[in-house]
């Protein structure tokens with residue numbers, strides 16, 4: 303393989319795209335934990351715009367795409383900074399890795415939505431694959447679906463014929479109780 307590179311957990315788990323780098327790994331029989339740190343630059347003080355000094359570190363767990371058929375948890379060590387001028391404290395922004403207050407990494411959110419919409423798995427099965435609770439998976443999927451499917455003002459452009467997909471209504475009742483699709487473009491027009 304001419305393009306082979308040295309092994310790299312960051313690129314294999316696609317964490318480099320999320321602005322994270324692995325510090326250590328803990329492989330358990332039922333799951334894996336990757337302890338990570340952000341690689342993005344710290345932001346200045348949100349109060350006065352001055353530079354911050356390291357204050358302490360908080361831990362935030364994110365369910366990630368499962369590797370090796372086991373749930374994978376990103377245990378992100380998030381630095382907190384303190385402003386010497388106004389003494390304000392703030393956390394390092396890890397929005398490239400996960401939505402605000404989200405419990406799933408962005409890749410895990412994408413996998414969850416595809417599992418429901420394309421693979422037609424149940425939310426319970428998707429939650430189990432990710433190693434999270436039903437409510438956690440459901441909240442993340444609904445938030446992503448709302449953001450991706452219904453905030454695009456051009457999503458109805460070119461739609462001429464729509465119909466209700468009964469299969470989706472029956473099996474994904476909690477996500478798409480009633481889903482209307484463009485019959486020719488297979489785009490989701492509306493759901494409720």
Ligand SMILES: [Zn+2]
Pocket residue numbers: 347348349350351352385386387388389390
């Ligand atoms: Zn400040």
